[in-house]
Amino acid sequence: MTRDLFAELAWLPEPPEDISAQCRAVAGLAEPGAVIRQLASYALDANELTRIAKAIGRARADERPLAPLVPFRLGLLGNGTLDLLVPALVATAARYGIALECTQADYGQTVQEALDVSSRINRAAPDAVLLALDYRALPLRISPGATDAGIEAAINHLATIRAGFREHSGAIPIVQTLAPPPEALFGSFDRVALGTCRRVLDDFNRALVETVRQGGDVLLDVAAIAETVGLAQWHSPAQWNLAKLPFADEYVPLYAEHVARLIAALCGKSRRCLILDLDNTVWGGVIGDDGLDGIRLAQGDATGEAHLAVQRLALDLRERGIVLAVSSKNDDEVARLAFQGHPEMLLREHHIAVFQANWNDKATNISAIAEELSLGLDAMVLLDDNPAERSLVRRLLPQVAVPELPPDPALYARTLAAAGYFESVAFSDEDRERAKFYQDNARRVTLQKSAVDLASYLESLQMEIIFQPFDKTGRARIAQLINKSNQFNLTTRRYTEAEIAEVQQDQTAFTLQIRLIDTFGDNGMISVVICRLRSAGVWEIDTWLMSCRVLGRQVESMVLREVLHQARRRGIDLIIGQYRPSQRNDMVRDHYAKLGFRLIKEGPDGSEWEIGTNAIVPEAPMRVRRIEAGLVAV
Amino acid sequence: MNDADIYVKLTPIFHSVFDDEDIVVTPQLTADDVNGWDSLTHIRLMLSVQKAFNVRFAAADIVGLKNVEDLVRLIREKA
Numbered sequence: 001m002t003r004d005l006f007a008e009l010a011w012l013p014e015p016p017e018d019i020s021a022q023c024r025a026v027a028g029l030a031e032p033g034a035v036i037r038q039l040a041s042y043a044l045d046a047n048e049l050t051r052i053a054k055a056i057g058r059a060r061a062d063e064r065p066l067a068p069l070v071p072f073r074l075g076l077l078g079n080g081t082l083d084l085l086v087p088a089l090v091a092t093a094a095r096y097g098i099a100l101e102c103t104q105a106d107y108g109q110t111v112q113e114a115l116d117v118s119s120r121i122n123r124a125a126p127d128a129v130l131l132a133l134d135y136r137a138l139p140l141r142i143s144p145g146a147t148d149a150g151i152e153a154a155i156n157h158l159a160t161i162r163a164g165f166r167e168h169s170g171a172i173p174i175v176q177t178l179a180p181p182p183e184a185l186f187g188s189f190d191r192v193a194l195g196t197c198r199r200v201l202d203d204f205n206r207a208l209v210e211t212v213r214q215g216g217d218v219l220l221d222v223a224a225i226a227e228t229v230g231l232a233q234w235h236s237p238a239q240w241n242l243a244k245l246p247f248a249d250e251y252v253p254l255y256a257e258h259v260a261r262l263i264a265a266l267c268g269k270s271r272r273c274l275i276l277d278l279d280n281t282v283w284g285g286v287i288g289d290d291g292l293d294g295i296r297l298a299q300g301d302a303t304g305e306a307h308l309a310v311q312r313l314a315l316d317l318r319e320r321g322i323v324l325a326v327s328s329k330n331d332d333e334v335a336r337l338a339f340q341g342h343p344e345m346l347l348r349e350h351h352i353a354v355f356q357a358n359w360n361d362k363a364t365n366i367s368a369i370a371e372e373l374s375l376g377l378d379a380m381v382l383l384d385d386n387p388a389e390r391s392l393v394r395r396l397l398p399q400v401a402v403p404e405l406p407p408d409p410a411l412y413a414r415t416l417a418a419a420g421y422f423e424s425v426a427f428s429d430e431d432r433e434r435a436k437f438y439q440d441n442a443r444r445v446t447l448q449k450s451a452v453d454l455a456s457y458l459e460s461l462q463m464e465i466i467f468q469p470f471d472k473t474g475r476a477r478i479a480q481l482i483n484k485s486n487q488f489n490l491t492t493r494r495y496t497e498a499e500i501a502e503v504q505q506d507q508t509a510f511t512l513q514i515r516l517i518d519t520f521g522d523n524g525m526i527s528v529v530i531c532r533l534r535s536a537g538v539w540e541i542d543t544w545l546m547s548c549r550v551l552g553r554q555v556e557s558m559v560l561r562e563v564l565h566q567a568r569r570r571g572i573d574l575i576i577g578q579y580r581p582s583q584r585n586d587m588v589r590d591h592y593a594k595l596g597f598r599l600i601k602e603g604p605d606g607s608e609w610e611i612g613t614n615a616i617v618p619e620a621p622m623r624v625r626r627i628e629a630g631l632v633a634v
Numbered sequence: 635m636n637d638a639d640i641y642v643k644l645t646p647i648f649h650s651v652f653d654d655e656d657i658v659v660t661p662q663l664t665a666d667d668v669n670g671w672d673s674l675t676h677i678r679l680m681l682s683v684q685k686a687f688n689v690r691f692a693a694a695d696i697v698g699l700k701n702v703e704d705l706v707r708l709i710r711e712k713a
Contacts, residue, residue, distance in 0.1 A: 020649075020650070020653075020655070046678065046681075046682075047650045047651055047678065047682060048650075050653075050678070051650075051653055054653065081674075081677075083674050084674070084677070084678065238690065238691075238692065238693065239681075241693050242677070242680075242693045242696065243677045245677075249681045250685070
């Protein structure tokens with residue numbers, strides 16, 4: 001089922017099944033801060049947020065330290081029931097690395113709380129005060145035809161409250177725009193007629209924003225949040241009547257998320273660098289396989305336009321001071337080709353501060369980018385269409401924000417924007433200059449040896465590899481891979497379906513179609529091997545190719561183990577492998593060397609390698625399943 | 635949906651709202667029997683139930699509930 005982007009915070013990963021057990025386990029931890037932050041990073045509903053808030057409360061009561069969460073005190077007052085909100089705020093703040101303490105005013109006591117030095121909120125000396133007031137709370141005169149709606153009086157009323165808190169507690173006031181209720185009086189004319197609710201709230205919001213622009217308080221644009229999800233969804237008359245909930249409870253997680261972003265921005269915790277994957281993120285398709293002309297970026301092509309929207313958002317972010325970087329599994333030259341030569345590309349090399357296109361794991365590359373830019377990992381966001389890459393980075397570098405993405409690239413840009421990683425409470429000249437400071441180099445950073453623990457990650461994928469000889473069912477996909485794969489392709493020999501049927505019938509040949517299943521699902525057929533009998537007891541690997549999606553999973557080792565195993569069963573002693581360079585397969589130049597083959601010949605047409613069939617090849621962490629089609633003796 | 639199905643579906647909701655996996659949801663269960671079932675958690679319970687069963691309760695429906703049996707009847711009527 002598709003998750004609702006806003007109500008369900010669909011950019012956050014879904015919580016694991018045992019989230020309640022994990023929350024309970026927090027009670028046993030001496031220093032629970034990091035675990036709490038990790039648990040809060042899932043897309044949680046109001047009940048789950050409440051559970052995390054309780055865990056935080058218990059840790060506080062036991063005086064267990066919450067570091068690395070940073071303390072922040074928030075005063076909270078409003079004209080509705082805020083009790084459901086408080087636990088959601090506390091838990092959501094932990095998502096942003098903040099240990100939030102909320103002090104709530106008594107119901108309806110707005111002005112008294114602000115002006116009385118010894119009020120509950122002023123005594124708590126909060127860092128900020130959230131004035132969670134909606135349109136019912138202010139002295140506005142909403143009456144059709146009224147020429148003076150009392151906007152100035154309402155703004156002054158708020159100014160008194162804001163000044164009171166500033167003076168008596170030193171807190172920064174956070175004020176809200178007002179979300180208009182959806183009930184219209186005239187219809188479209190409501191926005192024109194003086195004194196209608198819509199008109200008055202529009203005017204009020206404009207006046208309020210102006211005071212913020214001049215005065216330096218912080219704005220929570222509730223009107224924008226409500227309009228984004230729909231005013232009729234936001235306002236629930238039933239819930240207001242029943243429990244004085246100021247907006248529908250479904251949006252409590254979203255509201256809390258927006259408040260937490262503001263607090264994080266006030267604490268200087270906003271993210272500052274967007275790292276882009278390339279294939280199927282910045283453009284449609286795989287440039288190494290589809291070529292410069294084959295990637296989809298054109299105006300008028302739905303897929304192309306979706307990816308252009310990602311580029312446009314990235315450029316807009318850059319304009320406001322967000323640093324752009326690239327981390328892609330590609331040959332550096334091939335990846336840069338699109339930036340240099342594709343007419344539809346909006347992003348160019350001079351927009352990119354660090355450009356990492358190589359075949360190393362992304363965690364290592366992201367660490368290198370962070371170091372090169374002198375930014376912390378907690379300033380980084382990775383946008384990547386591949387769920388396995390996202391999971392790897394989340395696991396190995398939990399500080400990096402990695403949004404989940406829906407299957408349709410048309411929603412990539414919206415999802416990234418909705419995640420609000422770059423929330424900010426100001427926009428300075430310095431921000432504007434920052435892009436220039438980083439521009440022009442698209443530099444490549446030399447990687448240190450991988451510092452990350454890939455082994456445990458591979459274990460966690462619970463991979464199963466399935467080996468099967470060619471058969472009729474798989475033939476179309478085999479033909480597609482043979483004719484389309486360019487990068488991980490040792491010989492780049494193309495065959496028709498008829499020729500593939502022929503080799504399947506050939507009693508002296510050995511074929512493999514290989515599938516890979518992991519925790520993310522079935523990757524489908526990801527590799528193809530054809531061995532032909534060269535001479536008595538000797539096989540030559542005619543074709544060996546693999547989808548780049550499963551690079552770094554040690555699939556190659558497992559395929560070689562299988563080839564050796566099957567060769568021994570058939571009385572073969574020696575395997576010959578060839579590397580035939582094409583324009584695009586540089587990444588497998590050292591393929592055979594890495595697997596322990598011995599070089600026997602090298603020339604302009606490539607190289608030839610050999611390995612004995614009793615060679616030992618290390619096993620990778622995956623289960624092996626064989627589907628055999630009757631053993632044929634050679 | 636029959637009553638047995640409703641009880642099965644209610645159980646994890648009670649566990650989640652009251653943060654107590656030991657609650658056994660029976661027809662006679664009332665707010666007095668459950669630790670932490672105050673007016674606020676009652677609202678959370680009602681909101682969670684409406685969401686899980688995809689039903690809408692009016693204020694008048696909720697005010698009249700005496701025990702879980704009443705709640706189950708209400709869900710059955712609205713579903």
